[in-house]
Amino acid sequence: MIRVELVKLVRRPRTWVSLVLTCALPFVVAVFIAVTHLAPPPGQGSAFLSAVLASGALYPAAALALVLPVFLPVATAVVAGDSIAGEAAAGTLRYLLVRPVGRTRLLVAKLISVTSYVLLVVIAVTVTAYATGVLLLGPSRAGAVAHAVAGTPAPGVGAPTAGVAPGAGAITSLSGTPLSLLQLAERTVGAIAFITVSMLGVAAIALFLSTVTSSALGATLGALAALVASEILVTLNAATAVQPYLPTRYWLAWIDFFRDPIFWRNIDRGFGIQAVYVVVFLGAAWANFTTKDVTA
């Protein structure tokens, strides 16, 4: 069944259209920056974007920061919200179930399909952004990352080493120490994994709503509403008490992969809170879906 779901994902035009659109945003941004040479000043705008003029190799990180707040969660909510409700509305759900495909099995296959989709999009954004960055913004120059997220508080944020890093042309971490390309690649893989997992909370909420309604749009919008609420509360001082439990609270913790040494605390918490959301909402989805009359 997992294979069947993946085939359906791959053969669906929507998958590729959304993929291209998500990759197009960082590309357009890169074109503007390359043409005008105007990057946002350090500490303003999207993370890493101020540093990309110094090193095109950093552009994947900047691109991920661009798609993370809106594009990626919207795409995730659309695919996950459609997963069961879309099949119900199209009438194919009942035919899958009488094949028979067990209801638990179908839910698991759907979750794996959604996860694969998110991973595919994140990797595609990273790869196209690396190509765009190196081609349009030029290869790496020293001292690149140090300025990138100057506004982000973190222990060990050092002064930029401003071009004196050993080996001219090296990339430095946010903490000012040099990073080899291999280290950069490793940390990018870590960031990809973290961002993919960060989307699973949204995916689980959308999947749960998808078992409740047979309107894919309703499930998608419901999950997005939960996200928007979370993002508002995260910035609200009065809501400090609940902030550690909000699904979007640690979304930006992947930036900590680019510190030296990697600052694990928020990354671990980010993984933890997503795990909780996945367990709770998948559990709810399972409880609802396996006991429900399929009348669609």
Add this chain to the structure above:
Amino acid sequence: MITTRAVTKRYGAVEAVRAVDLDVREGDRYGLLGPNGSGKTTLVRMLLGLVYATSGEIEVMGRRMPAHAREVLQHVGALIEEPAAYPHLSARANLALFDAAGPHGLAGRRSRSRRIDEALEQVGLAGVGRRPVKAYSLGMRQRLGLAAALIRRPQLLVLDEPGNGLDPRGIADLRQLLIGLNDDGVTVFLSSHLLAEVEQLCTRVGVLDSGRLVLQQDLAALRAPTGRVLLDSPDADRVCAMLDGQVERRDGQRLLIRSTDPARLNARLVGAGLRVRSIGPHRRTLEEVVLSVTGAGSDQVDGRR
């Protein structure tokens, strides 16, 4: 093949299906009749484990449903209300996906292409299997739905309104196909509100009315001669005079006469010099049978029949 005991489905205060004892035997072509809203679809969905019964027991192919859905349903082909398919894919790709889903999805791989060809051939879609389904007409979609039901070579077919969307030619094809499959040992269970369709196809009928099974009988028994003879004669007046007391009803030149032997009656009339246009044993039509056991259709609010 299908046995239910006191199966009941309640939605809130509404009882959609009430204490139904269904009995479908192996080799039957069973037609479940009933007006729209009488509970046919809910009953079919309960047989297939899509809707859970509020109370009662369901056995399909000798096993309890929905507990043994995994073992039972792999031998069942189903069409439930409208057919459904992924519109951007071709008929072949749709059939391949549905065949790969569920148990033995991988094991069936080697024979898949052959079984798809066979199923498309059976339903008359052999030439158009590579076109995307969104370009299909309603009748073609219905045929594709049937192909999906047939692709696993099931022992039991459960078809909810299989004639929907088919033109007269399509309905005749469907009848031939189902009779052929039945001859090969496939039990056919179908629901319909089209009496003529069921009358021509089925060997056994059940009638649902407001959620109750008000009749379940072999069609041959229902359509047995009623002990009367239907006669059409230009000399109707003289026939009435001759058979005084035996004539039950008269409608112009058509007479309903109490007699169990049309041949002897014919000889007697002709012997007396009376002309006979047609004569034969009287049988009730399925329509008469069904109307005699059902009340007003539950979706007919004006009470018209």
